[in-house]
Amino acid sequence: xxxxxxxxxxxxxxxxxxxxxxxxxxxxxxxxxxxxxxxxxxxxxxxxxxxxxxxxxxxxxxxxxxxxxxxxxxxxxxxxxxxxxxxxxxxxxxxxxxxxxxxxxxxxxxxxxxxxxxxxxxxxxxxxxxxxxxxxxxxxxxxxxxxxxxxxxxxxxxxxxxxxxxxxxxxxxxxxxxxxxxxxxxxxxxxxxxxxxxxxxxxxxxxxxxxxxxxxxxxxxxxxxxxxxxxxxxxxxxxxxxxxxxxxxxxxxxxxxxxxxxxxxxxxxxxxxxxxxxxxxxxxxxxxxxxxxxxxxxxxxxxxxxxxxxxxxxxxxxxxxxxxxxxxxxxxxxxxxxxxxxxxxxxxxxxxxxxxxxxxxxxxxxxxxxxxxxxxxxxxxxxxxxxxxxxxx
Amino acid sequence: xxxxxxxxxxxxxxxxxxxxxxxxxxxxxxxxxxxxxxxxxxxxxxxxxxxxxxxxxxxxxxxxxxxxxxxxxxxxxxxxxxxxxxxxxxxxxxxxxxxxxxxxxxxxxxxxxxxxxxxxxxxxxxxxxxxxxxxxxxxxxxxxxxxxxxxxxxxxxxxxxxxxxxxxxxxxxxxxxxxxxxxxxxxxxxxxxxxxxxxxxxxxxxxxxxxxxxxxxxxxxxxxxxxxxxxxxxxxxxxxxxxxxxxxxxxxxxxxxxxxxxxxxxxxxxxxxxxxxxxxxxxxxx
Numbered sequence: 001x002x003x004x005x006x007x008x009x010x011x012x013x014x015x016x017x018x019x020x021x022x023x024x025x026x027x028x029x030x031x032x033x034x035x036x037x038x039x040x041x042x043x044x045x046x047x048x049x050x051x052x053x054x055x056x057x058x059x060x061x062x063x064x065x066x067x068x069x070x071x072x073x074x075x076x077x078x079x080x081x082x083x084x085x086x087x088x089x090x091x092x093x094x095x096x097x098x099x100x101x102x103x104x105x106x107x108x109x110x111x112x113x114x115x116x117x118x119x120x121x122x123x124x125x126x127x128x129x130x131x132x133x134x135x136x137x138x139x140x141x142x143x144x145x146x147x148x149x150x151x152x153x154x155x156x157x158x159x160x161x162x163x164x165x166x167x168x169x170x171x172x173x174x175x176x177x178x179x180x181x182x183x184x185x186x187x188x189x190x191x192x193x194x195x196x197x198x199x200x201x202x203x204x205x206x207x208x209x210x211x212x213x214x215x216x217x218x219x220x221x222x223x224x225x226x227x228x229x230x231x232x233x234x235x236x237x238x239x240x241x242x243x244x245x246x247x248x249x250x251x252x253x254x255x256x257x258x259x260x261x262x263x264x265x266x267x268x269x270x271x272x273x274x275x276x277x278x279x280x281x282x283x284x285x286x287x288x289x290x291x292x293x294x295x296x297x298x299x300x301x302x303x304x305x306x307x308x309x310x311x312x313x314x315x316x317x318x319x320x321x322x323x324x325x326x327x328x329x330x331x332x333x334x335x336x337x338x339x340x341x342x343x344x345x346x347x348x349x350x351x352x353x354x355x356x357x358x359x360x361x362x363x364x365x366x367x368x369x370x371x372x373x374x375x376x377x378x379x380x381x382x383x384x385x386x387x388x389x390x391x392x393x
Numbered sequence: 394x395x396x397x398x399x400x401x402x403x404x405x406x407x408x409x410x411x412x413x414x415x416x417x418x419x420x421x422x423x424x425x426x427x428x429x430x431x432x433x434x435x436x437x438x439x440x441x442x443x444x445x446x447x448x449x450x451x452x453x454x455x456x457x458x459x460x461x462x463x464x465x466x467x468x469x470x471x472x473x474x475x476x477x478x479x480x481x482x483x484x485x486x487x488x489x490x491x492x493x494x495x496x497x498x499x500x501x502x503x504x505x506x507x508x509x510x511x512x513x514x515x516x517x518x519x520x521x522x523x524x525x526x527x528x529x530x531x532x533x534x535x536x537x538x539x540x541x542x543x544x545x546x547x548x549x550x551x552x553x554x555x556x557x558x559x560x561x562x563x564x565x566x567x568x569x570x571x572x573x574x575x576x577x578x579x580x581x582x583x584x585x586x587x588x589x590x591x592x593x594x595x596x597x598x599x600x601x602x603x604x605x606x607x608x609x610x611x612x613x614x615x616x617x618x619x620x621x622x623x624x625x626x627x628x629x630x631x632x633x634x635x636x637x638x639x640x641x642x643x644x645x646x647x648x649x650x651x652x653x654x655x656x657x658x659x660x661x662x663x664x665x666x667x668x669x670x671x672x673x674x675x676x677x678x679x
Contacts, residue, residue, distance in 0.1 A: 030568065038426075045425035046398065046418070053398065056418035060575045064568070066433055069578040186463045208475050 167245025188214030227320035229259035229292035258297035295330030328366035410446035429556035434579035437623015608678025
């Protein structure tokens with residue numbers, strides 16, 4: 001590897017280390033002046049002219065966590081051995097800047113026009129009128145009339161961020177369930193007088209050990225099932241941002257995507273590295289056929305994940321337009337099973353916000369008896385406005 | 394005292410710990426700069442063992458603080474011996490001055506560590522299990538090596554302990570703590586390192602069997618398991634095989650299946666590695 005040629009004015013090791021620190025900072029590591037002087041001290045403790053030693057020593061000092069540990073070697077090479085690698089450094093700097101923002105799906109969805117659904121049957125791009133199958137065409141013609149108010153206009157980053165914010169507010173509204181009871185706790189606002197007095201007896205009546213009580217947390221868990229089939233293509237992006245927001249706001253939340261099959265995406269969504277998360281999602285979504293089979297997907301959910309994922313304190317959120325190629329009876333049966341195990345089932349329907357919409361499609365009619373709420377969610381405002389609805393659930 | 398990281402590596406080798414370059418360097422720097430060292434990595438790769446090896450190498454005490462949820466100052470730093478104080482008041486009418494003295498002070502690991510004459514090795518194990526409040530408290534101790542007891546005053550370290558923290562990633566540690574520490578990520582060792590470890594810990598095992606054991610364990614780690622077998626599991630398994638007098642993994646399949654309890658610790662993992670998979674793995678390494 002060719003060693004970087006530094007400009008003649010860069011003199012001495014201190015100057016170069018400062019430059020190295022600036023390079024690392026540019027690549028997203030949080031380093032202050034203290035770290036720079038530490039780096040000098042570290043190099044003093046090893047044979048600084050030996051590259052291998054200097055590398056290991058700086059790595060031990062600078063890597064903040066496992067991610068930084070893995071990235072460090074590349075950054076080190078990029079600065080000290082340019083050999084065409086400086087560009088890598090600059091490029092990754094760019095990536096970091098992007099990924100610091102919550103625009104998780106940007107790169108992913110831009111690449112293949114609808115990415116996560118990767119629906120072979122819909123045409124990439126606008127999908128106007130060309131889409132085959134009932135779902136695709138239906139959405140295309142209707143959206144044409146109503147595009148002003150619909151999510152497909154709202155594809156910029158601000159809107160995605162708004163979607164995440166709305167999701168976080170919802171998650172908070174759902175999670176905060178206070179109880180009026182008090183339970184024993186190691187730390188708590190109130191003293192547990194009865195236990196404290198009882199424990200004071202062996203101490204001759206001196207209340208030495210203080211026991212406390214606190215309000216128990218009764219968090220509701222969120223399980224989100226998001227439809228990413230062809231008919232939902234225009235909403236997928238914002239809905240994915242919404243689901244990502246739910247996952248981020250609540251460490252116990254669980255997320256699934258489906259069109260003809262179901263997959264669990266909680267781990268992928270939780271990935272801090274946004275690029276990698278997008279990559280994982282598109283890998284998972286690949287190879288899916290067209291169309292939607294909500295019934296089969298929900299049956300799969302009820303048979304496998306539901307045992308672990310659902311409990312009396314679970315809110316199931318289904319994001320779908322309800323256009324389904326499968327038998328309505330299967331959907332009803334699956335919802336019935338989920339209904340028995342979960343606390344609430346909420347269906348967020350992008351079509352419901354439309355003026356003339358009536359829930360007449362076979363699947364929705366079959367599903368309605370099992371839902372606690374069937375709410376409109378075709379704009380960000382509609383998503384945000386759901387907060388009071390959720391608080392009531 | 395080791396002068397370079399290769400010295401450190403050799404010194405640890407003498408006490409039976411095989412460290413890779415980056416870990417040896419991190420330990421060397423921790424000693425040279427007097428900074429705490431944070432070790433992260435999957436369970437069973439020898440993070441805790443590092444501290445024991447360091448204590449053996451430096452010929453000093455190992456003081457261990459095992460963290461858990463709800464760990465508080467009275468369990469980690471110090472506590473007054475209330476019972477003795479009460480007894481002293483009742484029986485002798487001891488005055489306040491005498492009550493808050495060393496005699497009635499129960500030293501917990503952190504206070505213990507900074508009041509030693511020779512610098513001990515302080516192991517703060519699984520720091521991510523402790524609460525965030527405790528982590529914040531730890532910051533003062535790790536940066537200044539002093540503890541304030543309201544009734545007595547500030548106790549400053551006689552000698553700076555060598556501090557090693559380990560974490561498993563139960564939760565994210567704060568940036569403030571990470572900044573004060575050197576860092577090393579300990580991963581599962583590669584084939585040669587693991588062979589060296591097995592040779593150091595189980596010299597009685599024949600080279601051929603040792604190669605088979607390492608090959609199998611390394612292949613198992615590539616399978617989708619809930620709990621991947623760590624080094625400790627590997628050593629247990631080697632000991633079990635040696636104890637049963639098995640000299641070749643292809644030899645006795647029934648006994649081999651029975652010894653797998655050393656490696657696969659959950660029912661799901663047992664199902665994930667059925668005999669056929671194992672046969673394939675062993676066939677490859679044999």
